Amino acid sequence: MRICIASGKGGTGKTTIATSLAASYGKEIQLADCDVETPNAGIFFDVSDADKEDVFLFVPGFDNDKCTGCKECERICRYNALAVVNKKVLLFPTLCHSCKGCLYICPENAVYEDKKLLGSISSKKLDNNISFISGDLKTGEMASPMLIDRVKKKLSPKIHSIIDSPPGTSCPAIEAMKDSDYVVLVTEPTPFGLSDLKLAAETAQLLGKPCGIIINKHMEEITMIHDYAKESDIPVIMEIPYSRDLAVDYSKGNLVVATRSELKTKFKETLETIINEHAGA
Amino acid sequence: MKELVIISGKGGTGKTCVSASFAHLLKEKKVLIDADVDAANLHLIIEPRSSEEFSYSSGVKAKIDHDKCSQCGLCIERCEFEAISDDFEVNSIDCEGCGVCYEFCPEQAITLREEKAGRWFISKTDEGTMVHARLNIGGENSGLLINKLRKQASTEAENEKASFILTDGPPGTGCPATSSITNSDNVLIVCEPTQSGFHDMKKAKDLADFLKVPVMVMVNKYDLNPEITDQIEEYSKKSNALFMGKVPYDDDFPKAIMNKTSPVQYSDGEGSKALKIIFDKVMKNLN
Numbered sequence: 001m002r003i004c005i006a007s008g009k010g011g012t013g014k015t016t017i018a019t020s021l022a023a024s025y026g027k028e029i030q031l032a033d034c035d036v037e038t039p040n041a042g043i044f045f046d047v048s049d050a051d052k053e054d055v056f057l058f059v060p061g062f063d064n065d066k067c068t069g070c071k072e073c074e075r076i077c078r079y080n081a082l083a084v085v086n087k088k089v090l091l092f093p094t095l096c097h098s099c100k101g102c103l104y105i106c107p108e109n110a111v112y113e114d115k116k117l118l119g120s121i122s123s124k125k126l127d128n129n130i131s132f133i134s135g136d137l138k139t140g141e142m143a144s145p146m147l148i149d150r151v152k153k154k155l156s157p158k159i160h161s162i163i164d165s166p167p168g169t170s171c172p173a174i175e176a177m178k179d180s181d182y183v184v185l186v187t188e189p190t191p192f193g194l195s196d197l198k199l200a201a202e203t204a205q206l207l208g209k210p211c212g213i214i215i216n217k218h219m220e221e222i223t224m225i226h227d228y229a230k231e232s233d234i235p236v237i238m239e240i241p242y243s244r245d246l247a248v249d250y251s252k253g254n255l256v257v258a259t260r261s262e263l264k265t266k267f268k269e270t271l272e273t274i275i276n277e278h279a280g281a
Numbered sequence: 282m283k284e285l286v287i288i289s290g291k292g293g294t295g296k297t298c299v300s301a302s303f304a305h306l307l308k309e310k311k312v313l314i315d316a317d318v319d320a321a322n323l324h325l326i327i328e329p330r331s332s333e334e335f336s337y338s339s340g341v342k343a344k345i346d347h348d349k350c351s352q353c354g355l356c357i358e359r360c361e362f363e364a365i366s367d368d369f370e371v372n373s374i375d376c377e378g379c380g381v382c383y384e385f386c387p388e389q390a391i392t393l394r395e396e397k398a399g400r401w402f403i404s405k406t407d408e409g410t411m412v413h414a415r416l417n418i419g420g421e422n423s424g425l426l427i428n429k430l431r432k433q434a435s436t437e438a439e440n441e442k443a444s445f446i447l448t449d450g451p452p453g454t455g456c457p458a459t460s461s462i463t464n465s466d467n468v469l470i471v472c473e474p475t476q477s478g479f480h481d482m483k484k485a486k487d488l489a490d491f492l493k494v495p496v497m498v499m500v501n502k503y504d505l506n507p508e509i510t511d512q513i514e515e516y517s518k519k520s521n522a523l524f525m526g527k528v529p530y531d532d533d534f535p536k537a538i539m540n541k542t543s544p545v546q547y548s549d550g551e552g553s554k555a556l557k558i559i560f561d562k563v564m565k566n567l568n
Contacts, residue, residue, distance in 0.1 A: 009322070037458070037484070038291055040477040078341075079379075101381045144456070168319030195320075196322070199418070206418050
């Protein structure tokens, strides 16, 4: 099954939880970092020698000898990525959505398939049963969902997967979440955390995904997340108490479960419960 | 007109805390933008007294008329976004509104419909006019919406004779971050001293460099890891970013948020003091 670790708000601990779940499971598992704009999961493992492949997207190329300057390509492009000036086509590659409309519409066959670099995908089989996959969007490129899609295509359906999702509720977050079987909503007990948790929960529910909440930096005296969970009938599946010591460990790029056996057991049990209750559903 | 956009790369580093504090410290007349249209938070601290609401449509989605459809399959074949199912239904979440199916359907069975993608607001607050938005779940083209907010903020600033536009930016380095900082004069990256925060700060810096926008850098909660803080400072200087200073972890910051106010209004503790010094320095270094 596929488990998506999501949150509306950034910095609530998605990567900490995604890496900890994967590292605590003890059996074969895939960990996919789909926060391709700012991928961080790789920081917590030794992935320096990961296999890296470039990912390209279609952009049109133009054969100036064939082009008559009819502007059909400019007309069909709904993203303003093409402009025809003096019978010459100008392409703005970052605006291109790779829909190939120009390729199909050109009456002179003057458009050919060219490509632009979108980013890269790294993968490595780690020695703790984790198959690690991570996307990294090229600076200045905007099509994060396309790269997220390519990262997910690398996942084997036969092995459980943890998806570290980008923050927010717009297209990149949806792309990461849409074919998951279960969504873990990571939040923190602050008004920002709560406000964005509600948005993330709405997103998961809109997509019809079962979900559960993990409260990070939990403090007993603050009950706002539990109150919301009760109200909205979403279970709180785990609490990680606020700990400066843990934050310092994280800051160094250390896996927080590496030295905390109790926490590791808690993550393992949480993941097993999710799998037992929702796999194959 | 002066402009400052606050971004971070990594989420949760304290952009909104810094933005709300700067908004309060900035004595000249200003217009505020919350450009985190996915998960806006600035309005939780700087609460609107009144808001004017507008709807936003991002583009179009395809719809197939089954009475006209001959199920030839050309639309499925040519849809690069795999948005059309085998029984010829368009999945509106996957549809990018490119119009290829509409253009080539031999039966003219496909129409394109405007899709409401969210709402945006012009609000009156204690700190001045604020433009902000609520993108619908799964909304597309957040970049376009941010462009709209920025344009509107300029208009508001002109009308009100305000001299400053302060933007609480989105996380990441993709479409929303790009739209937030393109053609702006000043970017401040709020960074946390963690390996992740440092990594993402570099990506945000690369984006600003790519767009030729000058960068300032500050570190929040620096005492969490003084060593990485030093590395960030060194990296900033080496890469032609202005290092503005560092703020220690201060319990009063989360308390301020709980009380729906900015840290500099809530207390005069170590964090607030450091933030005020950074504010003064940023103001002196604006382009």
